[in-house]
Amino acid sequence: MLKEERFEKILSSLAAKGKVSYESLSLTLKVSEDTVRRDIEALHKNGLLSKVRGGAILVEKNPLSFVDRASYLTDKKEIIALKAQQFINDGQTLFMDGGTTNCSIATKIPITANLTIITNNISIVPILANHKNINLILLGGSYNPQTQTTEGAKTCEEIKNYIVDNYFLGTCAVDSKFGVTATYKNDGDVKNAMYRSSKNVIALALLEKLDLAESYKVCPMDEVGILITELASNDPKLDAYRNTTTKLV
DSSP states (O other): OOHHHHHHHHHHHHHHHSEEEHHHHHHHHTSOHHHHHHHHHHHHHTTSSEEETTEEEOGGGOGGGTHHHHTTOOOHHHHHHHHHGGGOOTTOEEEEOSSHHHHHHHHHSOTTOOEEEEESBTTHHHHTTTOTTEEEEEOOSEEETTTTEEESHHHHHHHTTOOEEEEEEEOSEEETTTEEEESSHHHHHHHHHHHHTEEEEEEEOOGGGBTOOOSEEEEOGGGOSEEEOSSOTTOGGGGGGOSSSOEEO
């Protein structure tokens, strides 16, 4: 049986039952559980199901997708902020750049969190002021009052001093071909520097930012480890970003 045929049967079975196990699929498809596990991993990465212990469930049943909460969350950035929390763990070092989406993420970080957060976003400082276990590092540089961020050569040079676990990348434009791009050069330079000093890039994008390309390159799409939007990960509007190295959330 071709891989694509197995994918179709897995999704059909999941739609009918709501939950499937490695063991049952192995019997149904007449393949090993290791093969089923790899198939489910591929479908999970493309946002078509949610992987759980021993099998898979529908996306909308997964509490990490926050789809149930989305029904009463009117602010799309709040949905993205909630989804982002699963990628923040004690002991990590994070980059958070400018923009209100990263501010939304900051408001959801538990007061007891133990993190190092490096940012050029002035607005994040008061949000995290009472988090006693967060080492908050504010990057120097020229202050831009319109974006409430620091920017310029000094900011980019300071970024090079760090290596972080996750970079929460606020986006101006995301395109499956051209990757992440920025509207303004100074902003693009800061984002590019952060991307180059990050182990993992987590792009934050509203639907309105998708399938757009601006003038200044930030990073190619295959360097984005995770793409978080306000959409359910199996939404057809995200089809252009499937079957890549990027995980959809």
